[in-house]
Amino acid sequence: MPRRREPRPAPALELKTTRLAGIQVILNSAEHAALDTHISTLFAATPDFFGGEPAVFECGRLPADAPSPDWGWLAQELKSRGLNPFAVQNASAELAASARQAGLLVLNDVAPAPAIVAAEAAPAPEPEPVAEPASAAEPAAEPAAASATRIIDKPLRSGQRVYAAGGDIVVLAAVNPGAEVIADGSIHVYAPLKGKALAGARGDTSARIFTTYLEAELVSIAGVYRTFETAPDAAVAKKPAQIRLADTSQIVIEPL
Amino acid sequence: MTTIITVTSGKGGVGKTTTSASIASGLALRGFKTAVIDFDVGLRNLDLIMGCERRVVYDFVNVIQGDANLHQALIKDKHCDNLFVLPASQTRDKDALTEEGVEKVLKELEHQGFDYIVCDSPAGIEHGAVMALTFADEAIVVTNPEVSSVRDSDRILGIIQSKSRRAIEGREPVKEHLLVTRYSPKRAHEGEMLTYTDIQELLRIPLLGVIPESEAVLQASNQGIPAIHQKGTPVADAYQDAIARFLGEEHPLRFVEYEKPGLIKRLFGGK
């Protein structure tokens, strides 16, 4: 019997840096009732929208004298909606202490992740319809310079995610439902875009998304997102389209 | 040279075991020495479909753990001389499948001169399914004409492209084949189900075949005879066509067009 060729064993453990792409949950209020109502309305139309993404609580907008939110409850609420909060950032010493006690990490001055606004400043305003609108982005501390371009030439399949750090991404094959393309710069998909596309992931509001066939589950630019519970305009649905931000807060979808 | 074929899907109940049994039998009927392995540890289905459940003494996990040798555990098929079944264990959990253990068994089958090893994957994307695809040379992705099945197939294709040995070692990628099963031309025609072209457009891998929905499959599995042996049925013919295409022959698709029943049929019934 010929001897088996042993593959060279990989070390049991390797360390590499990673830049986690996740969601920023911006707290404008620490008040239980306001948070509760807003979470319910925010997620009502798209309860399965997030697929277990990591999330960070951004505390920078909370008033200085804000009491600590009930972190455990808040994390659980978001978890049950597919977001996995694991840390707080820009928290006062007091908030940081309570967050730590609730098992959250305390980050400071990290590069902002795509933002969603979790609670309007109390008292909660009219609940907005959720499918359409987008939420305001945190101005980026320092949008990364777009230099490196990543090129993907195989289909991106459900469950796959690619991230172009500090640059654009060009995808030459289909982005299927359940797949995610993320770039700090712009996203170009020369094929059907049926998954999620998040451009300007570190806050670059001039980033754009281009595709030859728009049928996305979600598009986002610098944290301002739009889902497609209601189909996009007939002029762009399943057609070549460009997606950009107007006035830094409004997603615009135009025929290409 | 041995070729390892993994039959997988992500979603459960789409026809992987039915397909594994028929593809393995079809290859054996063509003269290839073939083994079919049940990776669905804990459930055990393949031996029923192959009609050898009463002859199971040792199983895949016994061989992995060294309680039995391969020779003792392989069950010779009733219908084909050069086909052997390696059944799953019903009493263990999926963790009993270690990567080294699976590799050892596959290597040994290779040394015994098997031409094809067909791996019947469990549903899901967890350990058992990953073990079944780790050593694949080719993958048959079984998909039903419904959105959730297509989505799961897409997912499993991504996993093949990241977790197979071929992918990890940067060798030539696993060769992927799409097999649409439980296809009803009528329901596809009426828009109740996806058409096979819809499915292929999304998954973008070569189409190996379309197996029609048929009661013959249930009858076959109750009798413990793989559907490919049900001579003259569309299901058997469609599996034969798939084998032929797998071996590089060209055959037009059959059983995919919906024909409205003509007047005679409507008057006198019949299928």
Ligand SMILES: Nc1ncnc2c1ncn2[C@@H]1O[C@H](COP(=O)(O)OP(=O)(O)OP(=O)(O)O)[C@@H](O)[C@H]1O
């Ligand atoms: N072409 C077909 N026409 C009709 N019924 C079919 C067909 N193929 C499979 N079935 C039926 O579908 C059911 C599931 O089939 P099978 O056990 O092969 O699926 P599976 O993918 O192996 O399931 P699991 O994920 O549980 O392992 C069985 O009842 C089988 O008889």
Ligand SMILES: [Mg+2]
């Ligand atoms: Mg099965």
